[in-house]
Amino acid sequence: MAFGKNKKTAAEQAISGVLNAQDAEIIVVRGKDCEVLFTNDAAKKRLGREYAENLSCKNGYSGHFPDLCRRCTAPEHAAGAPPFRLDTRDGDGRAYQAEGTGIQWVDEKPALMLTLRDVEEERKVQQRLYDLAYTDQLTGVANRQRFREDFDAVAKDIVAGNLCGIVAIFDLDNFKNINDTYGHNTGDVMLRRLTEHLKSVPEYKDHLYRLGGDEFVFFFTEPMANCANELDARSRYVQLFKNAFLSYTMPNIEVACTISMGIALFPQYGENSSELLRKADIALYKAKAAGKNQLVFFEDKYDTAKKFKDLYINIQPILTAHGTTYGYELVDRGNEGKGEEDILNLADFDRTMDALNPSELNGNEKYFVSYTNHLTSGAVLNNLPKDKFVVQLRLGERPPASTELLKFKRLRGYGYSLAADGLNRQNMTPDLMELVEFCKFDPRTDALFRKKTIAQYPNKRFVALDVDSDAQFEDAKGQGFKLFQGFFFNQPVVVKKTKEIDPLKANYLRLLKLTSTDDYVNFQEIS
Incomplete structure (x- = not known):
C-alpha cells in the first residue's frame, strides 16, 4: 500500500x-x-x-x-x-x-x-419514526396518514384515467357490545384478532389501513382496462373479500363479531380520497341497515347528503368610487328564480363559521356575511377576527322588535360591525341607525328617502346595490353613495387597474378553502 x-x-x-x-x-x-x-x-x-x-x-x-x-x-x-x-x-x-x-x-x-x-x-431510529408516523400502534397496520399518502401517490394516474379500483370502509358488527360488556381491553384484543387474520391473507398485504376505532379501509388499484365492465369488477371484489367475512370470536366471550363493508368504485364515483371515503361510508351504513355481515357497493341513489347549490358561489366585491376593493360579500348566484336568491350564509356550507382560520384573513378588506347563530358561539368569538366582519341584518317591512335590537346590540358588543340591508321608510328607526355602520340601498327605488337618509347620516357608509353599468354607477355616485356593489367593475372605464380584479379571485379561493376541507369526516358525527 x-x-x-x-x-x-x-x-x-x-x-x-x-x-x-x-x-x-x-x-x-x-x-x-x-x-x-x-x-x-x-x-x-x-x-x-x-x-x-x-x-x-x-x-x-x-x-x-x-x-x-x-x-x-x-x-x-x-x-x-x-x-x-x-x-x-x-x-x-x-x-x-x-x-x-x-x-x-x-x-x-x-x-x-x-x-x-x-x-x-x-436506521432503527428512522424505522421507529416511520412506524410512529404511518403505523397504527394497536394493530400494526398502516394508519390514516399512510392511506392518504398512498392515495396521493397514484392520484394523478386516477385522474388521467390510467387506474381504477376501490376504496372500501368496513367495521366490526357488535363491537360496541363487546366494549360495553367486557371492557375496552377486550375490544382491543378483538381488533388485533381481526387484523392478524387479515394480514395473514396474501391478497390483503399492503392494502389495509386503520382509520380509527373499529373502522378500517381497503385500497386497491388496477389498470383501467380491468374495469371496462363494472359488473365484472364488482364480482371480482366480492370474491376478493370472501376471506374477510368471518365470525371473529374469543374464548369466554359470548358475543361474536362479523364485519360490514361499503365499497366505492373509482373513477366512477370519485377521483379523490375524501369523496371516495364519504361514499364508501354511505354504502357501509346501507350494509348495516340491511342486516350487517355483508358488503354494499355505493350507488348515486344512496347519496342524500346536502350539496352546494350547483356550486354557483362567488365572492362579490364591494368597491370604492375609485374602483379599489373595500370588501367582499359571499353571494349565491346559482338559484335565481328558485326563491333562493338570498346571500349565502357561511353556515350553509358543510363547515360552519367555527372552521374559519383567522390567519387566512389577510389585508384590510371587510367580509360581509349574513347573520348566523354561529357568530356568537364560543369558538368563533375566541378565534374570529371580529373587526374583519360586517354582519348583514336582513330587515323586514316593519321596525325591528326590541328582542331583535337587543341581539343587534349584543353583536356590536362582541366587536362586529353591522349593516342594515333592506332599509326603508317603515323599518328605519333612530335606535337601529345608532347601531349600524353600513346601509345597503337599491339606488333605483325611493330616491327621495335615499337622498334624505344619506344627508341625515353623513357618518354612515352607504352601499349602492346592483350597480351593473356605467350609467348606474354614475347615478349612484351622484346620489352620494361611497361604496358600490354589482358588476360594473367589469366595465374598463370604471376599473382602470386590472390588478384590482386579482383580489377577487384570491379571496374567492381563500373563502372556499376556509369553509371546506379535503379531510375525511364521518358526517354522522357532525352536530
Whole structure:
C-alpha cells in the first residue's frame, strides 16, 4: 500500500491524519483488481491480519461485505466522476452506507475513496419514526396518514384515467357490545384478532389501513382496462373479500363479531380520497341497515347528503368610487328564480363559521356575511377576527322588535360591525341607525328617502346595490353613495387597474378553502 512505506511524504501524513479522524471506515483503491492504496485506522481494525497481508479490496475487505464488489463501481471510477452511494451489510448483518468518490491520489493518479459508515442505529431510529408516523400502534397496520399518502401517490394516474379500483370502509358488527360488556381491553384484543387474520391473507398485504376505532379501509388499484365492465369488477371484489367475512370470536366471550363493508368504485364515483371515503361510508351504513355481515357497493341513489347549490358561489366585491376593493360579500348566484336568491350564509356550507382560520384573513378588506347563530358561539368569538366582519341584518317591512335590537346590540358588543340591508321608510328607526355602520340601498327605488337618509347620516357608509353599468354607477355616485356593489367593475372605464380584479379571485379561493376541507369526516358525527 502507498502508506506502507517506511517514510511517508508530508502530503500522505496530512491525508492520513484527516482520514483517520473520520467516524467511518475508509479505504482508497485503484484499478481492476482494486489495489488498496490506503486504509484508515477504523478499517484496519476490521481487517486485522488481512491488512498486514496487503490484500486487495476484492480479496480482503469485500469479504466482510459480501455484496460490496458486486455493487461497487471502483474499476470504472475516475477522478471527478459523480459520487455513488449504496446500502450494504457486513457479515453480521449490520447496516452500512457505502459512498464512493473519485479522487486524485497523492501520486496524482485517479483512485476511488470508499467510505463505509455504520447506520444500524440510525436506521432503527428512522424505522421507529416511520412506524410512529404511518403505523397504527394497536394493530400494526398502516394508519390514516399512510392511506392518504398512498392515495396521493397514484392520484394523478386516477385522474388521467390510467387506474381504477376501490376504496372500501368496513367495521366490526357488535363491537360496541363487546366494549360495553367486557371492557375496552377486550375490544382491543378483538381488533388485533381481526387484523392478524387479515394480514395473514396474501391478497390483503399492503392494502389495509386503520382509520380509527373499529373502522378500517381497503385500497386497491388496477389498470383501467380491468374495469371496462363494472359488473365484472364488482364480482371480482366480492370474491376478493370472501376471506374477510368471518365470525371473529374469543374464548369466554359470548358475543361474536362479523364485519360490514361499503365499497366505492373509482373513477366512477370519485377521483379523490375524501369523496371516495364519504361514499364508501354511505354504502357501509346501507350494509348495516340491511342486516350487517355483508358488503354494499355505493350507488348515486344512496347519496342524500346536502350539496352546494350547483356550486354557483362567488365572492362579490364591494368597491370604492375609485374602483379599489373595500370588501367582499359571499353571494349565491346559482338559484335565481328558485326563491333562493338570498346571500349565502357561511353556515350553509358543510363547515360552519367555527372552521374559519383567522390567519387566512389577510389585508384590510371587510367580509360581509349574513347573520348566523354561529357568530356568537364560543369558538368563533375566541378565534374570529371580529373587526374583519360586517354582519348583514336582513330587515323586514316593519321596525325591528326590541328582542331583535337587543341581539343587534349584543353583536356590536362582541366587536362586529353591522349593516342594515333592506332599509326603508317603515323599518328605519333612530335606535337601529345608532347601531349600524353600513346601509345597503337599491339606488333605483325611493330616491327621495335615499337622498334624505344619506344627508341625515353623513357618518354612515352607504352601499349602492346592483350597480351593473356605467350609467348606474354614475347615478349612484351622484346620489352620494361611497361604496358600490354589482358588476360594473367589469366595465374598463370604471376599473382602470386590472390588478384590482386579482383580489377577487384570491379571496374567492381563500373563502372556499376556509369553509371546506379535503379531510375525511364521518358526517354522522357532525352536530
